[in-house]
Amino acid sequence: MKVIVVANNKGGVTKTTLARMLCEWYSRQGETRILCVDMDPQCSLSLRLLNMDFDSTSEHGVLPPLHPDYDPEDPADADWDGRSSIADIFYGEPVVPYPTELEHVDIAPGHGARLNEAEYVTVEESKRRVYNQLRQWFALDDVRNAYDIAVVDTPPKKGPLTIAAIRAATHVIIPTEMEQQSVEGLQRMLLLLKRENFARQDGVEARLAAIVPVKYRNVNLHKDFLSLLRGNPQIGNKIPAHKIPHSIKVAETDVPGAVPPSILDIRGPVGQEAQSICRYITQQVFDDDKT
Ligand SMILES: Nc1ncnc2c1ncn2[C@@H]1O[C@H](COP(=O)(O)OP(=O)(O)OP(=O)(O)O)[C@@H](O)[C@H]1O
Ligand SMILES: [Mg+2]
Known part of the structure; x- marks a missing residue:
């Protein structure tokens, strides 16, 4: 199973x-079984992706809804x-993923309060209690055999929580704005x-799959940072030729019922660039198998 972790300690970088x-x-590639994990x-x-519930008594009040497989009448x-979240791995409890649309x-x-805790x-x-738990959970037969890719x-x-995710990763994607x-x-x-990677005991590294330029505008600041990073011999080859443009249409896809609902379907350069970046990441992630 490939485990693709999207990480950057900077907030709001998409x-x-x-x-x-x-x-x-x-989801659109057909055969692939995907597990999305919210840390x-x-x-x-x-x-x-889910109709989450809210607990107004907690400042971290977002929590998963009742699971469709939960039956309060069933002694089992x-x-x-009836609720299940990825935070349960930190409490020694099983996780039951939910189907999405x-x-x-x-x-x-995720579960706001439990992840915070x-x-x-x-x-x-x-x-x-935390660092190794996600890696161990992905290694369970039930999880490994049920999915091809975890995002x-x-x-x-x-x-x-981020360290636990990086520790579980086969591949890491770092989105970044082209700003200081x-x-x-x-x-x-x-x-x-x-x-x-240095601390990994099995010697199998989490590979940097891509550094994705996001919220990109054709201004000197963004162009300059992009060429600076592309010219960096350590990471230049991890930056795709494509970048996600800054566009209010992307933010609009967060709104329930948005049309189009997916960044991939935004007409013009935004959707095209998004698709190209998905192809680039897929190539990076699956070409490892051929080397
Ligand atoms: N290409 C874009 N152009 C304009 N706005 C965007 C773009 N991509 C994402 N956004 C908006 O920017 C905001 C931050 O995006 P997002 O939530 O994906 O970032 P994040 O890194 O996950 O944030 P956080 O660090 O809080 O988890 C959201 O309102 C999102 O809709
Ligand atoms: Mg976020």
Whole structure:
């Protein structure tokens, strides 16, 4: 199973938008079975793909709805409250992914309060309770055999949840704006990836699949940063020839009932660039098998 993690500790650089775009892309590829995983307590990806519930008594009030397979009358479900989220891996509980409206795509949604709680632990406890959990969950036969690709969205931090995601990754995608602060975020993510790869005991590295230029405008600042990064011998070859343009049409796809609902279907350059980036990422992820 390929595990594609979208990460950047900088906020708002379109991690969730790209994670969703990839799920939509792979959904359209037919045979592939996709699991979308939301590690962000904001639950932005879950909110796009599932009718989440809200707990108004909690500041992190987003939580998964009752699972369609939950039957309160069934004695087998007696110990289950009917909700399941990826946060359950941190509490030793099973995770039951939900179907989504996208064909072939299931989601292990976030749970605002429980994901937040998983990060409120000491460093020592994180190492024991959080860092390795996602990797171990993906290694379970039930999960490994059920899906071909997992797409993981992460919070805008380098905290335990992001580390757990990077530790589980076969491939990492880092979206970045072509602006100073985002590029600083990119540099920090690259260091984190390097450190995590160094610490991997099996010697199999998480591969950097792509650094995706996002919210791109044809202004000197963006052009200059793009050529600077392309000219960098360490990472230049990880930047696709395409970039996601800045467009309000992308933000509109977040609105329930939006037409078109997917960035891939936006007419003109935005949709075309989005599709080209999906092809580039797919090539990066699956060409590894041939080498
Ligand atoms: N190409 C684009 N042009 C304009 N707006 C965009 C584009 N892509 C995403 N957006 C908007 O930018 C905002 C941030 O995007 P998104 O939520 O995907 O970022 P993020 O990195 O996941 O944020 P966070 O760090 O909070 O998790 C959203 O409102 C989204 O609709
Ligand atoms: Mg996000």
